[in-house]
Amino acid sequence: MAKTKTLAVLIAFFLAAGAASAAPAGKTASVPAIAGFTADDMPYDAGNALLLRWPDGQYGADTVYRVFLSTAAAGGWVHADEFKAADREAKAIPLPFWAWEPLPGELAVKLEIGALVGELKSGSDVKVKAAAYRNDKLIAESLAVTAQIRGNWFRLDRLNNLILLTVIVIAFFWAVSHAKRKGLFIRRIAGLDAIDEAIGRSTEMGKPIFYVPGIGQMSTISTIASTFILGEVAKKVAAYDSQIKVPHYDPVVMTVAKEVVKQSYLEAGRPDSYREDLNFFVSHDQFSYAASVDGMISREKPAAIFFMGYFMAESLLLAEVGSTTGAIQIAGTDVEHQLPFFFTACDYTLIGEELYAAGAYLSKEPMLVSALKVQDLGKLVVMVSVAVGGVLVAVGAKMNWDNLVQVVLTLFKAY
Amino acid sequence: MKFIKNYLPLAMVMVVGLLMLASYYIPHKHSVDYVELMNKWENIVFAFAFLLGLLSLFVSHYGKIRRRHDGWGYSIFVFVGFFIMVIPALMSGGKQMIDGQVTGLGWSFRYVYNALSATMFAVLAFYIVSTAYRSFRIKSGQALVLFIAAFILILGKVPLGQMAWESVLGWTGYGIDRVIEWIMSVPAVAGKRGIMIGIAIGAIVTALKIIFGIERQYMGKD
Numbered sequence: 126m127a128k129t130k131t132l133a134v135l136i137a138f139f140l141a142a143g144a145a146s147a148a149p150a151g152k153t154a155s156v157p158a159i160a161g162f163t164a165d166d167m168p169y170d171a172g173n174a175l176l177l178r179w180p181d182g183q184y185g186a187d188t189v190y191r192v193f194l195s196t197a198a199a200g201g202w203v204h205a206d207e208f209k210a211a212d213r214e215a216k217a218i219p220l221p222f223w224a225w226e227p228l229p230g231e232l233a234v235k236l237e238i239g240a241l242v243g244e245l246k247s248g249s250d251v252k253v254k255a256a257a258y259r260n261d262k263l264i265a266e267s268l269a270v271t272a273q274i275r276g277n278w279f280r281l282d283r284l285n286n287l288i289l290l291t292v293i294v295i296a297f298f299w300a301v302s303h304a305k306r307k308g309l310f311i312r313r314i315a316g317l318d319a320i321d322e323a324i325g326r327s328t329e330m331g332k333p334i335f336y337v338p339g340i341g342q343m344s345t346i347s348t349i350a351s352t353f354i355l356g357e358v359a360k361k362v363a364a365y366d367s368q369i370k371v372p373h374y375d376p377v378v379m380t381v382a383k384e385v386v387k388q389s390y391l392e393a394g395r396p397d398s399y400r401e402d403l404n405f406f407v408s409h410d411q412f413s414y415a416a417s418v419d420g421m422i423s424r425e426k427p428a429a430i431f432f433m434g435y436f437m438a439e440s441l442l443l444a445e446v447g448s449t450t451g452a453i454q455i456a457g458t459d460v461e462h463q464l465p466f467f468f469t470a471c472d473y474t475l476i477g478e479e480l481y482a483a484g485a486y487l488s489k490e491p492m493l494v495s496a497l498k499v500q501d502l503g504k505l506v507v508m509v510s511v512a513v514g515g516v517l518v519a520v521g522a523k524m525n526w527d528n529l530v531q532v533v534l535t536l537f538k539a540y
Numbered sequence: 541m542k543f544i545k546n547y548l549p550l551a552m553v554m555v556v557g558l559l560m561l562a563s564y565y566i567p568h569k570h571s572v573d574y575v576e577l578m579n580k581w582e583n584i585v586f587a588f589a590f591l592l593g594l595l596s597l598f599v600s601h602y603g604k605i606r607r608r609h610d611g612w613g614y615s616i617f618v619f620v621g622f623f624i625m626v627i628p629a630l631m632s633g634g635k636q637m638i639d640g641q642v643t644g645l646g647w648s649f650r651y652v653y654n655a656l657s658a659t660m661f662a663v664l665a666f667y668i669v670s671t672a673y674r675s676f677r678i679k680s681g682q683a684l685v686l687f688i689a690a691f692i693l694i695l696g697k698v699p700l701g702q703m704a705w706e707s708v709l710g711w712t713g714y715g716i717d718r719v720i721e722w723i724m725s726v727p728a729v730a731g732k733r734g735i736m737i738g739i740a741i742g743a744i745v746t747a748l749k750i751i752f753g754i755e756r757q758y759m760g761k762d
Contacts, residue, residue, distance in 0.1 A: 171567045247569065276568040283565055290744070297748050344582070346743040349750065349758075356757045376593030377586055381758055388757075405600045406593035412660035424611050438664060445667040448674075459739045461732055469671045477735050478742035484755065492754050496745055503741035 159183065162267035164253045169224065172247045172276030173239040176218075177255065181210055181232045184257050184264055192234060195252040195269075199242040205253075206234060221535045224281040238274055247276045282540040292506070297499045304495035311494060316455050316473030317486050323429035323453040324361050332428040333368040334358070337418060337443060338382065339458065340374045340411055341435025346481065347459045348378055351434035352385050353484030354457070358431060359386040363393035371404045372421065374414045379404050415439035419446040432456040432471065433480065436463045444470035457483065510537065550753045557751035624648060689723055696720040 159179055167174035177192065188210050193202040213234050215227030227233065236253065238245055245251070250271050257265040327334045336355055341348035355371065362369045371386065373379035383404045390399035408414045422430065423446060430447040432440070432454065440456075440463040447454050448470045456467035457475030467474045475483060478500060485493035514533050521530040560578065563571040601615035609615075628644030636646030678684050695701030696716040705716040749755035 169567055171569050171572050276570075278566055278568050280565050280567050287565055293741075293744055294748065297745065297752075301752075301754060346746050350746060353755065353757050373593070376589035376591075376596075379593055379596065380589055385758060402596075402600055402603070404596075406596040408597075409590070409593070410657075412657045416656075416660055420611075420614065438661065441664060441667050441671060442660065445671060459743070461735045461739070464735070466671065469675045476738075478738035481739075481742035481746045484757065488757075493749065496749055496754060499745050499748075500738075500741050503744070504738060507737050507741070 156263055157265045159255055159257060159265050159267035162255055162270060164251075164270045164272035166273060166275045166277075167235055169220070169277050169280045169282050172274050173237060173244065175236045175238060175251060175253060175272050175274060177234040177236060177253060178215065178228075179232055179255065179267065180228075181214070181230050184210075184259065186210060187259060188264070189258045190232070191256050191258060192236060193254050193256070194236065194238070194241065196238075196242050196245065196249065198245075202254075203241055205236055205241050208234075219540065220282050221285070221538065221540060222532065223284060245274060248273055280540070285536055286539065289506075293499060293503055296502050297496060300495045300498040300502075301492050304491040309491075309494050309498075311482075311486060311497065314475065314479055314483070314486055316457065316475045316479070317483055319453065319455055319473050320358060320361065320487070323431075323455060324358070324365050324367055326453060327362075327428035328365045328367040330428045333370050333425060334362060335418070335422060335425075335427045335430045335447075335452075336369055336371045337430065337432045337434070338371065338373065338378055339432065339434030339436045340414065340439065341378070342375050343377045343381060345435045347433075347435045347457075348375075350481045350484060351457075352378070352381055354431075354433050354480075354487065355382055356385045356389050357484070357487035359389035360393045363390045363395040363398055366395065366398060369403055370421070370425075370427075372407045372414075372418050373404060374407065374409060374411075376406055376409070379406050411437065411439055412442075415442040418443055422446050422450055422452075426450045427452050429453045429455070432458070432467065433475070433483075434458065436460055436467075441466040441470060447471075546759070549759055550756065554751055554753065557747070561747075561751070625653075689727075692716070692723065693720055 160183065162177070162179040164175050164177050166172070167176045175194075186209075190206075190208055190210065190213070191204060192206040194205045195202050210232060213232045215231040215233035218225055218227065218233050218235060238251060250273055252269050252271050254269045255267045256263055324334065336358060338348060338351045338355065341351075343349070359369055369386070371379075371382055373382065383401070386403055387399055390396055407417045419442060422443075427447075427450065430443075430452045432444060432447075433456070436443075436458050437460065440458070440460075444454060444456060444467055454471035455473045455475075456471040457480040458464065458467065459477040459480055461477065464474065464476060482497055482500065485497055514537060517533045518530050521527070521533065556578070559574060563575050597618065601618045603609070604612045604615040625645070625648055628648060632638060632643035632645050634645070635643055636649055637643065642650070672690070675683070675690065676687055678687050695705060696719070702716055746755070
């Protein structure tokens with residue numbers, strides 16, 4: 126009997142010791158509870174974070190909070206976060222006003238569970254608690270709260286983006302369905318008008334045309350636009366019976382470009398002139414590509430060079446070498462910090478959106494041309510928004526209407 | 541046949557495109573997994589396409605050597621360079637360091653590849669000078685604006701220019717630093733943002749044209 130009692134006492138002692146060691150550091154006797162501590166699933170995320178909230182100002186500005194979490198897999202309490210009260214105000218949660226309403230004087234913490242205890246299944250229970258410390262001494266602790274993490278199905282914070290997209294999509298379908306056969310005015314783009322001149326020059330001189338699609342992948346919009354232009358250029362090259370060479374950086378782009386050029390030769394009625402080696406792979410390294418294409422340009426002295434697509438530092442390396450050979454150079458890219466190099470080294474440069482519009486401009490397809498209207502509409506919307514928004518923010522700042530300023534700024538923010 | 545050649549690719553582009561678009565608004569794990577899956581597929585397609593690219597490179601340069609095409613000697617270096625990198629890579633299992641020792645691949649990377657890449661990048665400096673010279677030949681009103689802005693920026697970056705500015709225009713109370721800051725943060729940013737807004741809208745419309753099959757030149761015409 127005495128032996129059983131001793132065993133029970135020993136077990137109780139070890140259990141108590143275990144519980145004490147699992148508790149947050151610094152815990153001593155019973156301390157006041159942090160009032161109003163809640164934990165919920167973080168809204169609008171993939172299901173790997175919790176949102177903890179509690180009222181601030183209970184224990185003074187020098188309070189340091191520590192947050193602990195526990196899951197079935199992790200076992201004991203895991204130290205999840207530590208911060209001063211002022212660093213986690215509810216209004217600092219990066220969500221817009223239509224998706225998140227921060228209460229004044231409230232603390233809010235977004236707790237990324239995955240980074241702490243690994244990925245959990247949707248619906249998993251996570252136990253959390255917060256403890257307040259002053260001078261490293263525990264002064265209050267919340268009750269442990271259990272919350273479930275869940276994957277959400279809609280990013281409400283991106284509603285502004287979705288509305289803008291919906292407007293553009295509606296305008297897009299309206300413009301395409303009202304595509305006119307004739308009579309839609311398109312501003313003259315000198316760089317595209319010069320394509321005929323460049324190809325004609327090449328034919329007269331008996332020298333090749335180089336079409337450089339840059340270092341973008343097939344998922345890059347400028348590379349996609351470049352393949353459309355390549356199709357139109359190749360059609361003219363085939364019609365004039367001139368020669369085109371397309372050195373590639375990306376093998377996927379090369380495969381697509383091969384099909385595009387082949388199709389252009391077919392449409393021009395010159396399938397016999399098409400050769401598989403018109404498109405060729407050079408290198409998947411930026412400077413190796415630039416060195417190789419520079420070498421070819423220097424040796425072959427082409428009559429015309431097109432730089433259309435995505436370019437980085439190699440833009441000037443290519444364009445400057447092309448310039449020294451005396452070739453007509455037409456460039457187009459949407460990388461705005463490379464545009465100055467093309468401006469100075471090339472005869473014509475397509476700026477960003479002109480590159481995207483080039484396919485429609487050259488092909489004159491009514492539906493494609495009509496879609497350009499949508500770009501203009503989009504720009505009009507942006508211009509009006511910038512003007513109205515600018516005035517509202519300026520007036521709001523002058524009159525100290527902080528709420529108005531915040532609303533206007535939030536409307537145009539990306540989340 | 542027409543279904544396989546025309547409609548099936550269009551349907552695939554539309555479905556995949558719309559799902560990718562939707563994934564931007566759907567944070568759920570299924571959506572994240574779908575995007576990851578697509579990225580994996582892209583990598584797989586790229587790997588096969590890379591083999592095609594390599595084949596294209598070898599065929600093209602072999603043809604040049606065989607036909608003794610102008611500059612065929614350079615084509616030999618393509619093969620030499622390829623084997624110089626590939627053979628040590630195979631021997632060292634693709635590692636640049638083994639037990640603290642630099643392997644043949646590591647040596648080639650450090651002392652050949654990196655040196656050559658750095659050289660190409662350094663050449664850029666010389667080209668910038670020649671481009672700047674060309675920009676400074678004022679042929680139009682726009683070129684004059686470009687020249688003035690660039691001249692002020694260059695002036696402000698050298699001590700001599702700063703001293704010259706202070707002695708000539710110091711009485712205005714506007715230091716060259718303030719002028720440069722204004723140029724960089726007002727007209728330069730305004731121009732850049734204008735271009736970026738146009739690009740963003742153009743990109744959306746281009747994406748819509750491809751997703752909804754309006755732009756399908758990549759498929760050819762029937």
